[in-house]
Amino acid sequence: MAEPKTATIEAEERVATTFRAQVFGSIARQKLFAFASLIVLMVFFGFASPAFMQVENLLGILQSTAVNGVLAIASTFVIITAGIDLSVGTLMTFCAVMAGVFLTNWQLPLWTGVLAAIATGAMSGLLSGTFVAKLKLPPFIATLGMMLVNKGLALVVAGDKPIYFSDSENFSTISQGSMIGYVLPSLPVPNSVLILFVLAIAASAVLSRTALGRYTFALGSNEEAVRLSGVNVDRWKITIYVLAGAICGVAGLLIASRLNSAQPALGQGYELEAIAAVVIGGTSLSGGTGTVLGTIIGAFIMSVLTNGLRILSVPQEWQIVVTGVIIILAVYIDILRRRKL
Amino acid sequence: MSPLVSVQNVSKNFPGVRALSRVSFELLAGEVHALVGENGAGKSTLMKILAGIYPRDGGEILYNGELVNFASPRAAQMMGIGIIHQELQLMNHLTVAQNIFIGREPPGRLGVFLDEDKLNRQAREILAHMHLKLDPRAIVGGLTVAKQQMVEIAKALSFNSRVLIMDEPTAALNNAEIAELFNIIRELKARGVGIVYISHKMDELKQISDRVTVLRDGHYVATVPTATPLDTIIGMMVGRTLKEDVQHPPLVAPRGEVVLEVRNLNCGPLVRNVGFTLRRGEILGFAGLMGAGRTEVARAIFGADRIESGEIIVRGAAASIKSPADAVALGIGYLSEDRKRFGLAVGMDVASNVVMATLARHLKFKFVLRQQAIRATVESFIRLLSIRTPSATQQVGLLSGGNQQKVVIAKWLARDCDILFFDEPTRGIDVGAKAEIHKLLRSLADQGKAIVMISSELPEILRMSDRIAVMCEGCITGVLEWKGATQERIMQLATQREKAKAA
Known part of the structure; x- marks a missing residue:
């Protein structure tokens, strides 16, 4: 009987390796592939236009990635649970408007505005999460609803016009100041980028090292199994949406601070760019796998593309078309590679 | 010896169905107690009630002589009642150790971060204790079904379970793996764990169980020693004695x-x-x-x-x-082993499934469904294969496994395969x-x-x-x-x- 057993074990190992290669290798490869694409894009634009590699332009790219990157981090959490969050874009705007209400309309100190934005985001996440976990609404519908609710509320609260932060001087430094530049004058990386990276590292740690992260993956892998293990699935799911919402609050602060105003009409469309960044970064829409690093790379690919096309004077309408094509291509190439395995 | 678990007159209703009607069942420590019955007899329902997954509508459950009322699967687990479902409930993207300790991760530094080393160490101890050859760091999705099942067993035992319920544990195992599973079961038994073993495979029950309880249509029929002749047990399950000899040689038709x-x-x-x-x-x-x-x-x-x-x-x-x-x-027709995933649209009715592969023949103007022709085709196959369904419009998911299989066969026969x-x-x-x-x-x-x-x-x-x-x-x-x-x-x-x- 010894022989058939060895046979089984070897066969098992083979199966195990292929599965691991397929599922887990594919994330690593997708990240590598995404990173390589980013480099290729930068080299291409670098050669196509000398303006691209200018420090100022590169800082601009970093700056513009900050907002999208933060939103994409929020989306990453929800997408790993096999959910989707369509509300991140308009929620960001609503959070910015709430910061404006606190700082400009009510003339309160800066920290209250920061808190207001993040709390607004968390509240909206609490609602989305509750709809998904308790009312069993599909995440697509729950967050589609919240997308419109947030959009409407932003317009109502702001009274259809932008709120300017001209009274709180320090507000713009949240995004535009440079703590790094203060220490290293030759490297004036704006604070928004610093915030993006700090947030990315924190999110990455949460995902890989905490119970919240463990349940995020577990829910996306097999929700029923988690439930039957006695885990309070609803509570964790809601927590994940709250966290995503709070991160959107940070994005709201970043964009308001960069524009030095809360623009209530802005926001829609950001959620799709965030989802695109997540997917390009190798996170599966069917849940269970994904990384923050991949998402950040994905977000940079999107910004480099937008920036490079603008520098090459491609009309804006066409930039949008190209972005769409790139998303389809990126995901298709990934599918092709998986099929080859 | 007083029983470890005593289920008394438990009833359970689902909308429109009486799944269990005053069923009683007893489990001793160190016993393998087989639970048999045709599909729909109520075996899984009874066990899900015992494991705290479903609430019961009536009756009592005594555990260690005390009246218990489990509000959730976790409550039952904590009391030492573990269940391994027929369809394994694992998180394929996570490791063995992460699966075993899901929901009970040992706290690490600052009480926030997880201590993966500790997790792996504890998992390794449990696995070694059970003589299970598994790497706690292996990703569960990459393991064979047999090993995945061991993960489930290890998980259940990590709660110091005194009762382990196994629902069709050998459905996807080969003979060598079944032998290994039986060794594990014997070891658990020697340690005084009471095991409820649900299976359709009669030869296995003979090998592993001590007593057999038969359910039929949600009713308790009898509890007999395993030595009872197979024909008698099967007779109790189906309510009649099956005359057919299982070892009957095939009738060879002229090829x-x-x-x-x-x-x-x-x-x-x-x-x-x-x-x-x-x-x-x-x-x-x-x-x-x-x-x-x-x-x-x-x-x-x-x-x-x-x-x-x-x-x-x-x-x-x-x-x-x-x-x-x-x-x-x-x-050429292929009837997959996984009917629900590859063979049927379980949410659709019998008729739609039967004509799924032949829809083109049941159209007028190549577009509009010919309802009457479809009905005729479907009715003829329901008769031909004696598919037991209230009507052609019954949802396939509500049929029994055997009748679902017949619907798949009808689909391919309709296609002249x-x-x-x-x-x-x-x-x-x-x-x-x-x-x-x-x-x-x-x-x-x-x-x-x-x-x-x-x-x-x-x-x-x-x-x-x-x-x-x-x-x-x-x-x-x-x-x-x-x-x-x-x-x-x-x-x-x-x-x-x-x-x-x-x-």
Whole structure:
């Protein structure tokens, strides 16, 4: 009987390796592939236009990635649970408007505005999460609803016009100041980028090292199994949406601070760019796998593309078309590679 | 000895169905207690109530002599009642250790971060304690079903379970793996764990259980010692005595001409130089261990996977099959082992499923459904295969496993397929319905269909096949005539690795 057993074990190992290669290798490869694409894009634009590699332009790219990157981090959490969050874009705007209400309309100190934005985001996440976990609404519908609710509320609260932060001087430094530049004058990386990276590292740690992260993956892998293990699935799911919402609050602060105003009409469309960044970064829409690093790379690919096309004077309408094509291509190439395995 | 668990007069209603009606059941410490009954008899429901997954509508449960009321699966687990579901409930993307401790992660630094090392260490202790050969860091999705099941067992035991409920634990295991599982069960038993064992496989119950409780239609029938003759137990399950002898040799119909010939077929590591012939009116059994490549051969011929090389000759003409559509056009049908995933649209009604592959014939103006023609087709198949369904508009998901299988068969027969691949045709189907499916396969062969039947149950292979092809590691290691075939001979061929390697 010894022989058939060895046979089984070897066969098992083979199966195990292929599965691991397929599922887990594919994330690593997708990240590598995404990173390589980013480099290729930068080299291409670098050669196509000398303006691209200018420090100022590169800082601009970093700056513009900050907002999208933060939103994409929020989306990453929800997408790993096999959910989707369509509300991140308009929620960001609503959070910015709430910061404006606190700082400009009510003339309160800066920290209250920061808190207001993040709390607004968390509240909206609490609602989305509750709809998904308790009312069993599909995440697509729950967050589609919240997308419109947030959009409407932003317009109502702001009274259809932008709120300017001209009274709180320090507000713009949240995004535009440079703590790094203060220490290293030759490297004036704006604070928004610093915030993006700090947030990315924190999110990455949460995902890989905490119970919240463990349940995020577990829910996306097999929700029923988690439930039957006695885990309070609803509570964790809601927590994940709250966290995503709070991160959107940070994005709201970043964009308001960069524009030095809360623009209530802005926001829609950001959620799709965030989802695109997540997917390009190798996170599966069917849940269970994904990384923050991949998402950040994905977000940079999107910004480099937008920036490079603008520098090459491609009309804006066409930039949008190209972005769409790139998303389809990126995901298709990934599918092709998986099929080859 | 007072019982570990005593279930008294428990009832359970689901909308429109009385699933359990005053059922009683007793489990002793250190006992393997088999729970049998046809599908829908209420076995799983009873166990889910015991494990705190469903609330009960009436009756009492005593555990260690005390009245208990589990509000959740976690509450039952904490009290030492673990359940291993028929469909394993694991998180495939997580590691073995992460699965075992899901929801109970040991706190690490700052009480926030997880201590993965500690997690792995604790998991390793549990696994070693059970003599399970598993790496706690292995990703569960990459393990075989047998190993995944061990993860479930380890998880259940990590709660210091005193009661372990196993629902069809061997459904997806091969013989070597079953032997290993039985060793684990015996060890648990020696430690005083009470085990409830739900299975359709009667020979297994004989091997492993001490007592058998029979349920039928949500009612308690009897509890008998395992030594009770099988016929009596089956008789209690179905409410009548099955006269048919399980070891009945196949009735050999006169074989017709060769309708399918495969030569030197290669497709991935599990289809190596495969060749065989299939004649009209015969049932060719495909035997082998799990993962020997039987399903892969069927998929390659059916065009589901792209073949690397080889010839497929259908009715004397070389065929180029590049997709399942090509195969179907040649009259080849494949009935997957996973009916719910690949065979049926379970949310749709019987009629829609039966005409799924032949919709084009039931259209006018190539677009509008011809309702009457569809009804006629479906009614004729419901009669022909005696599909037990209240009507053609019944949702397929509500039928029993055996009747679902018949719906799939009807779908392919409607398509005029006369070369049929059945992959594990009776998996998860209860004893009574199994005999009926067997009879149906035989009558299809008698009508001139050519049938390939893949099965992991040797008695089924021996009983049904006119010839038996045995596979090992992607190669056919031998083809036996039914007369000379024995379980021993098949197992010998199924484990012939040298021959497989040489090929």
